Amino acid sequence: MSTPTPLSPDQVRQWISTNVPTAEFQGKRVLLIVPDHTRTAPLPLLFEALHAHLGPAVSQLDVLIALGTHPPMTEEQIDLLLGLSPERRQNEFPNVGLYNHAWDDPNALTTIGTLTKADTERVSDGKLSMDVPVQINARINDYDTLLVLGPVFPHEVVGFSGGNKYFFPGISGPELLNFFHWLGALITNVGIIGVMDTPVRQVVNQAAKMIPVERKCITFVVAPDASPYGLFYGTPEDAWANAAGLSSQVHIVRKPKPFHTVLSCAPPMYDELWVAGKCMYKLEPVVADGGELIIYAPHMHGISITHGAKIEAIGYHVRDYFLKQWDQFKDHPWGVLAHSTHVRGGGTFEDGVEKPRVQVTLASQIPPEVCERINLGYRDPNTIDIEAYADREDEGVLLVRKAGEQLYRLNDQ
CATH class of the missing domain: 3.40.50.11440 (LarA, N-terminal domain)
Known part of the structure; x- marks a missing residue:
């Protein structure tokens, strides 16, 4: 249509x-x-x-x-x-x-x-x-x-x-x-x-x-x-x-196959990770197992004015990380736990080992030590040339210049 x-x-x-x-x-x-x-x-x-x-x-x-x-x-x-x-x-x-x-x-x-x-x-x-x-x-x-x-x-x-x-x-x-x-x-x-x-x-x-x-x-x-x-x-x-x-x-874009690398560019209106997480949510379905999604937000300085301290206390984890340790996390705000799982995406937690399906990397002003503490990857945004990711879908590389509102799905999803 x-x-x-x-x-x-x-x-x-x-x-x-x-x-x-x-x-x-x-x-x-x-x-x-x-x-x-x-x-x-x-x-x-x-x-x-x-x-x-x-x-x-x-x-x-x-x-x-x-x-x-x-x-x-x-x-x-x-x-x-x-x-x-x-x-x-x-x-x-x-x-x-x-x-x-x-x-x-x-x-x-x-x-x-x-x-x-x-x-x-x-x-x-x-x-x-x-x-x-x-x-x-x-x-x-x-x-x-x-x-x-x-x-x-x-x-x-x-x-x-x-x-x-x-x-x-x-x-x-x-x-x-x-x-x-x-x-x-x-x-x-x-x-x-x-x-x-x-x-x-x-x-x-x-x-x-x-x-x-x-x-x-x-x-x-x-x-x-x-x-x-x-x-x-x-x-x-x-x-x-x-x-x-x-x-x-x-608002739904279909792709024939998953991508091993996705550069998901956050628009300026996503001024903290609480909302820039949408750059992951809308792209997660088309990231290949073991692939990397980079949230490129050079304007972004913080996790969340409202919830930042709570998020830093628990980090970003897959759903089962919380479910299998529920007594430890049940008293944290459930909306914060939900945000954590949505940004981290799917994965498993077995025998104390967490295995996210996708590597999520921040390229923002949030420093590397904070990214490590919250269980996300870090890239210096100054090292990223957006155009180097353009027109490479056949290679398994996807560039989304304004991420967060269009949903990407595979053809068979």
Whole structure:
């Protein structure tokens, strides 16, 4: 199937005016939930078009950034995210509240329900059994409608991102996100990424049904330059399903055979390994057994502002390293354990010996001694000539110039 032609800015504005009914928002207080800077998205265009379209109809329109556990954005970063200058923000959007989510502040959260032991046993096929409180940003109670505005890509934890994922983990508390990230890790990245119907998606959708506020959603699927291939409006479930179907067509690249060397280039928006790990997730399926994947990120200086100390304490390991020593690791945050396994990829842990399937090497500003401590390889980024990896697929060498959003799979996967 041929790749669709991206929409122009005027076509996007026309789509919004045609497909987002103002009558559904008339007189309502609306909270617009958007991604942070770690997702490719034409947010300046979409925010301005939506504000122009819905502003006259609603009684309030505010923005909440679905950070998950990412660091809060500064005022300047928020302005850049939405395409605003301080002057425009003051003059054109004076009544729009712009808020960061605070996942680790109990006072900023509200509990709306519980996933019971029976629920977690059923959805995990018996792998996990526990009660999990469902917490979400308490600001939702100040609005009549929650309107998600976000892209859909193949995703390592839930299968495809977007939709109700903007509530969980986007604006959720820690317990639920730790639970389903570990559930995704048990299934493995390769087993879940690019799959529409996953146990984690079921968890996210079940939790979203507990939200006591009307939910609407605009999803979109974008080209690497952020131009939308298509937009979809409706319930989070329906809009997501339509977008995930399109994403599966345009965001999955098929290759005939695996590669022994992959240079996976992290774009600047991946400014820490917590998000640059996507450069591994999306490429792992096409790395040969015993091959090497290099995350090339010369701009990256750290592992994670939020989770760095915890990651340094445990390092990066294959899933069974944790499972076979569970008493030692069960009290660490499960979301951190999941991230560790996703970056390290598949492998085994037998008789105390860990054998990862793939060598993962960092070419960043993270120094060699730290890489060694966290169980990853190190390359000086200054020694890497990107063009030396180009046009060598027949030799088993793959260069991906903007990694992290397109999923690479083998033809027979």
